[in-house]
Amino acid sequence: MKTNIPAARNTEQEISADICVIGGGSGGLSVAAGAVQMGASVVLFERGLMGGDCLNYGCVPSKAMLAAGHAAATARTAGRFGISLPEPEVDFSKVHDHVRDVIAGIEPHDSVERFEELGVRVIQAQASFTDARTVSGGGFRVQARRFVIATGSSAMIPPIPGLDNTPYLTNESIFDLIERPDHLLIVGGGPIGCELAEAHRNLGADVTLIEAARLLGNEDEEAAEVLRAHLTDIGVTLLEGAMVKETAGSGGAVRLSVEQDGTELQIEGSHLLIAAGRSPNINGLGLEAAGIKHGRAGIEVDAGLKTSNRKVYAIGDVAGGLQFTHVAGYHASIVIRSALFRLPAKAGHGAVPRVTYTDPEFAQVGLLEREARAQHGEKLRVLKWPYQENDRARAERVTNGFIKVMVLKNGKVLGATIVGKGAGDLIQTWAMVIAQKIKIGAVASSIVAYPTLGEIGKRAAGSFFTETLFSPRMRKIVRFLAAFG
Structure with missing residues (x-):
């Protein structure tokens, strides 16, 4: 005998909107704020902290820490002006507090409360496409005229043997340290590695920076040499053309096996920072269900930042290319013109500083x-x-x-x-x-x-x-x- 079983009722609350933004970092917030103030209905999903990487783990905390390091360096070099000062005493816990205070001062501008006051519906949950026109998350099912993916990027973790069993830091965790590292080992000589190497050295830590190619390898060689000389002068140990072959150790005692010029070196430190590049945050978005093409570099977009699903845009780090906060903000302006006003708008990156x-x-x-x-x-x-x-x-x-x-x-x-x-x-x-x-x-x-x-x-x-x-x-x-x- 055939029994009719009623279909399970969908318990998700349904929402319709003009714009649905996924990601509450710089680019996503710019789109949401601009669109809602121009009269569009906007839903914003953010699974983590509002403000994204820039506010919480990147631009803001790193510049705050650099400022503290520069203050210490200024005291040490005051003699060039005829002023004698003692060696500065660095209270690293207060440096930590300074960094957190700077973040806290900016947080209200990026907060849930501010965006809800603007009229944005904020859902603090992971969002995932269920089809080409629908996103679900946090008990809500959102259908929108246009979607904007602005989920950013995270630290890329290289496949180094032993790293899975070795404690390490990334830009998302290093600013949580309350005690100064005795000896910070940094893997990666790009902008993040160089900035945090200088900051920690100026604040009194021993620092060793390991780079597989050369320091700031994507930049002008002559200019990079000036920075190389500076880091060496302040006491940072630089190992360029060096490959990390293996890691080991426990909290407070990390060991790296490094090969440089055919010679294997054993390096010991108290902390390990991985700053070897960035990876787009695309996991869990359900891109396949929405027909959105993507790869290791991120989501594929055209000159107008549209994905293979023409109702969906991708901006900022998740779209590959230049990974800067100001680029994400610029992308947001392109999307506003295109999605709200149907104006032809293309992103040009030839003049991005x-x-x-x-x-x-x-x-x-x-x-x-x-x-x-x-x-x-x-x-x-x-x-x-x-x-x-x-x-x-x-x-x-x-x-x-x-x-x-x-x-x-x-x-x-x-x-x-x-x-x-x-x-x-x-x-x-x-x-x-x-x-x-x-x-x-x-x-x-x-x-x-x-x-x-x-x-x-x-x-x-x-x-x-x-x-x-x-x-x-x-x-x-x-x-x-x-x-x-």
Whole structure:
């Protein structure tokens, strides 16, 4: 006999919205805030902390810790100004409190309460696509006109033998330390590794940094050398071209087997930090159910940040490419224009600046010198100006560094590299120059306040015209005109 069994009732609460955002980091929050204030109904899913990686584990805490380290370094180097100070006493627990206080000061801006006051429906749960137009999570089933995936990235954990059984830190856990590491071992010589190496060394820890290739391998070699020399000067042990073959140990006693130039080294430390790159956060999203193509680098998107499911966008780190908070914010503006106003909008990344916040800072926008030479050959001119030729840099004893600007012979600016004090601020001028297609002559003819570090860029730009202005031909012209009185 056939028995009719009633189907189980779906207990999820159903919600309809204009925009459903998955991920409450920088990009996701920007989309949610912008869309809701423009009249769209918005649902936001966040499974972890509001503010995402940048606020809680990345940009904010690292810069706060760097600031503490720079304060200690300033005390140690005050003698260059004729001021004698004792060796600074570092209370690492108070440094920890300082970092947490900075985060706490920013948290209200990214909080659930603020976004709910704006009118966003915030669901604190993992979200997963169940089909091309539906997302479920936290007891809710959301259907929306458009979806935005902004789940960011996490520390990539390399497949090193023994690592699964060795205690290690990532950027998500290192800022929880209340006691200073005696000897911090860092695997990875990219921006995160360099920043945290400098910060901990300035705060009194011994630091060894191991990099498989070279320090800041994706950046300008000449500029990276300035940072390499600085880290060595402050006492960081650098092992470049070194592969970690195995890890072992327990809390407070970590051991690494490292191969460098055919020699195996045994390195011991108290703590291990993995800073070997980032991986997109795509697990658990149900991308297959929504027909969204993805790979190891992240979710595949077109120039308008749309995925293979045309109702779904992916922005920020999860979309691969440049992994910066400001890129996620820029992506959010593209999505707002496209999803709300149906305007054609494409993301262009040719003028995105990037900064490593060590001291000296390292900043880049546009093409590196090697990239520009490969593309343009003899048509390229490289303009350089050293910090030591700048009066403000001399007054503040920060003459370590230079600017390098890549320019075509017609004056088009292709890229700029700056290593030195305030490089992260100085690079903004060149980001605008490249984005707005401003010729080098406009920079050279601008009026810059004296004495400022901004003169470094102006002097570099002015050198573009040096050969013409001070040539034998120009001297003949001046003498000829002088003959007329």
